[in-house]
Every structure is written in C-alpha cells, then in structure tokens.
Amino acid sequence: MNLMKHLSESIEEYLETIYRLIESGRTASTTEISRTMNIAPASVTQMLKKLDSEGYVKYSPYRGAVLTERGYRVARRMTRKHRILERFLHDILRIKREKIHRQACEMEHSLSDDAERALCHLLNVPGECPDKNPIPACDFKFSTCEECLEMKDADIEEIGCRDEKLRSLREMDEEETGRVSFIRGDYRVVRRLMDMGITIGVPLKVIKKAPLNGPVEVEVRSSRVALGRDIADNVFIDTEEE
Structure with missing residues (x-):
C-alpha cells in the first residue's frame, strides 16, 4: 500500500x-x-x-x-x-x-x-x-x-x-532553528543523544557546519555540542515550528 x-x-x-x-x-x-x-x-x-x-x-x-x-x-x-x-x-x-x-x-x-x-x-x-x-x-x-x-x-x-517536513541536521543552514522530531537508529543511538541533551521535541540551533562531511555544532539546552556525520545524518528536525 x-x-x-x-x-x-x-x-x-x-x-x-x-x-x-x-x-x-x-x-x-x-x-x-x-x-x-x-x-x-x-x-x-x-x-x-x-x-x-x-x-x-x-x-x-x-x-x-x-x-x-x-x-x-x-x-x-x-x-x-x-x-x-x-x-x-x-x-x-x-x-x-x-x-x-x-x-x-x-x-x-x-x-x-x-x-x-x-x-x-x-x-x-x-x-x-x-x-x-x-x-x-x-x-x-x-x-x-x-x-x-x-x-x-x-x-x-x-x-x-x-x-511536518523534516531535514537532517546536516541539511540545515547555520543559524537555523527547529525542534527534534525524529531520531534514526537503535536504542544506543537514542541513549547517546540523550546524554548530549538531544531528545524528541527539544529545540536546537545550528551554530556551525564544518566543510564537506565535518561535524555540525549545535546549541541545545543552553549548551553547545559537536555532532559527527554518523549522528548528524540521523537527527531530523522540524524547522517549521519555530
């Protein structure tokens, strides 16, 4: 179907x-x-x-x-x-x-x-x-x-x-904001992100994107964290809520 x-x-x-x-x-x-x-x-x-x-x-x-x-x-x-x-x-x-x-x-x-x-x-x-x-x-x-x-x-x-229209963190532009709407991966990925303060529904902002396949720096819960490609490609953001 x-x-x-x-x-x-x-x-x-x-x-x-x-x-x-x-x-x-x-x-x-x-x-x-x-x-x-x-x-x-x-x-x-x-x-x-x-x-x-x-x-x-x-x-x-x-x-x-x-x-x-x-x-x-x-x-x-x-x-x-x-x-x-x-x-x-x-x-x-x-x-x-x-x-x-x-x-x-x-x-x-x-x-x-x-x-x-x-x-x-x-x-x-x-x-x-x-x-x-x-x-x-x-x-x-x-x-x-x-x-x-x-x-x-x-x-x-x-x-x-x-x-909602979702985009991965690596697809977002610098200074763009949104809310985490979907996380891809098993429980280990979800747990790893939770330890960084990244959970479903939390607002975040993209601060800096490294060239090519480098890390993405985001601001979340008043802290800044850098996410590698393996994570940034699997965190999806609803940018239309902000």
Missing part, C-alpha cells in the same frame, strides 16, 4: 533527479537535468513546465527548477526507496556495485510503503546507501526507529504519515 498518490515513473524520476542535483550542490538547470537523465533539453523544458503547472516545481527559463514542498516530499520519498533498495541489493543479494543503481531505479517505483518499511527493518535501519549518500527519513508517524520496530505488525494505513 502506498499512502501518497501514485505518480507516473517519469514524474518521479524528474523530481528525484532535481533533488539529487540540489543535494550535491549543483543547480537543477535544464542542461544539468538533460545531462543527468540523458534526455533532450527540449523534452526537459517541456516536462519542467508541466511539473510547474502541477505544483511540483517552480521553473524559471535559463535558471532551472526548484522543488516546491509538494515536489520535495515526493522526491525525498523516492530517493529514500532508491537508496534502501541499493542497500538491499548490495548487502543482501550481493549484486555487483556497478549494477545496483540501475537495478534500484527499475524497482523503486513499484516498491510499496509496506515493503519499504520491511526492508528498513531487515537492513537494521540503514542511514546511508553503499555510496555513502544519506538515506532520507521515512514519512511514517514515529519519533524513533524503536517505536517503529515495536509496532512492526501494524498496518501502514493505521500508522499514517507525518505532516
């Missing part, structure tokens, strides 16, 4: 491509999208105009596209499914590294939310794909992975989707 409205594979691929380009620090220009997807620029322009009219992107000629909140949610969801599938293909099925990306692309569009959740449990809630790219948080209404595991037999329809 999928909780979100089913879209065409083409639309999902475009939104996912735009997400990944922006994630990697590139501009989602017509040229970049065309090169990445190996599609003619004219066809890309036509699709971007369609996505703009349907509320998934904001498109500006010669500048490219920016995801709207609606498009962002779809793109993150598809990126999550893709990277979980890459982990499954790599870790469980032992598919050759050079083949897993294409295979995951073919499988992600038909992967149900129930299957996604089951794979996440099977893989012990992975935080990154084999290429070390972060896996976005799930959309289900849990504040920790422990809650999800405790309700592993619950139906997706019963659980429902969260309303």
Whole structure:
C-alpha cells in the first residue's frame, strides 16, 4: 500500500533527479537535468513546465527548477526507496556495485510503503546507501526507529504519515532553528543523544557546519555540542515550528 498518490515513473524520476542535483550542490538547470537523465533539453523544458503547472516545481527559463514542498516530499520519498533498495541489493543479494543503481531505479517505483518499511527493518535501519549518500527519513508517524520496530505488525494505513517536513541536521543552514522530531537508529543511538541533551521535541540551533562531511555544532539546552556525520545524518528536525 502506498499512502501518497501514485505518480507516473517519469514524474518521479524528474523530481528525484532535481533533488539529487540540489543535494550535491549543483543547480537543477535544464542542461544539468538533460545531462543527468540523458534526455533532450527540449523534452526537459517541456516536462519542467508541466511539473510547474502541477505544483511540483517552480521553473524559471535559463535558471532551472526548484522543488516546491509538494515536489520535495515526493522526491525525498523516492530517493529514500532508491537508496534502501541499493542497500538491499548490495548487502543482501550481493549484486555487483556497478549494477545496483540501475537495478534500484527499475524497482523503486513499484516498491510499496509496506515493503519499504520491511526492508528498513531487515537492513537494521540503514542511514546511508553503499555510496555513502544519506538515506532520507521515512514519512511514517514515529519519533524513533524503536517505536517503529515495536509496532512492526501494524498496518501502514493505521500508522499514517507525518505532516511536518523534516531535514537532517546536516541539511540545515547555520543559524537555523527547529525542534527534534525524529531520531534514526537503535536504542544506543537514542541513549547517546540523550546524554548530549538531544531528545524528541527539544529545540536546537545550528551554530556551525564544518566543510564537506565535518561535524555540525549545535546549541541545545543552553549548551553547545559537536555532532559527527554518523549522528548528524540521523537527527531530523522540524524547522517549521519555530
């Protein structure tokens, strides 16, 4: 069962491509999208105009596209499914590294939310794909992975989707604030964060981000703590509450 409205594979691929380009620090220009997807620029322009009219992107000629909140949610969801599938293909099925990306692309569009959740449990809630790219948080209404595991037999329809738009600490900008809404990992991760004063619902502020994959310094409960990538990628913030 999928909780979100089913879209065409083409639309999902475009939104996912735009997400990944922006994630990697590139501009989602017509040229970049065309090169990445190996599609003619004219066809890309036509699709971007369609996505703009349907509320998934904001498109500006010669500048490219920016995801709207609606498009962002779809793109993150598809990126999550893709990277979980890459982990499954790599870790469980032992598919050759050079083949897993294409295979995951073919499988992600038909992967149900129930299957996604089951794979996440099977893989012990992975935080990154084999290429070390972060896996976005799930959309289900849990504040920790422990809650999800405790309700592993619950139906997706019963659980429902969260309303807030979450970003990991590493995705936030310096001086940006928000509240901790989801922590990924087992009880050891949760305990480690609790010892730092980072718990569900606590407000925090990003003070400084080191270049590339360096630590993120945050202010929480009147103290400053530095979090490495392994933790910062797994603490998700609702920035819309502040």
